[in-house]
Amino acid sequence: MSCENNFVNTIVKAADAKFGKDITVLDVRELTTLTSYFVIITGGAPSNIQAICDNIEEKMRDEGAKLWNKEGYNNAEWVLLGYDDVIVHIFQAEPREFYKLEHIWKDGLDVDIKDLLSE
Secondary structure, three states: OOOOOOOHHHHHHHHHOOOOOHHHHOOOOOOOOOOEEEEEEEEHHHHHHHHHHHHHHHHHHHHHOOEEEEEEEOOOOEEEEEEEOOEEEEEHHHHHHHHOHHHOOOOOOEOOOOOOOOO
């Protein structure tokens, strides 16, 4: 399934531009009223995670999106960005493996983003 949500596409491209890895998009509209999509990203060092976060915020601001919540930026092990219908999780590798959000939300639909990623 590809994604029709422009904000999701913007987030994926912004994360990829700053070397976000293992980017996963889950469509959870049928599972929760909390959000429509989760975007889950692995970053490297805290400075890389912050750069990914900053780029997403900048590109989303350019799109007119309202950031409702931002947590974990200073520690940069797990940064959460909350937009209207998209929640972004930017992890270091170890916390991502520990929390296993993809497993918790395994009934969500995987969104095909390969056309959005750089080679």
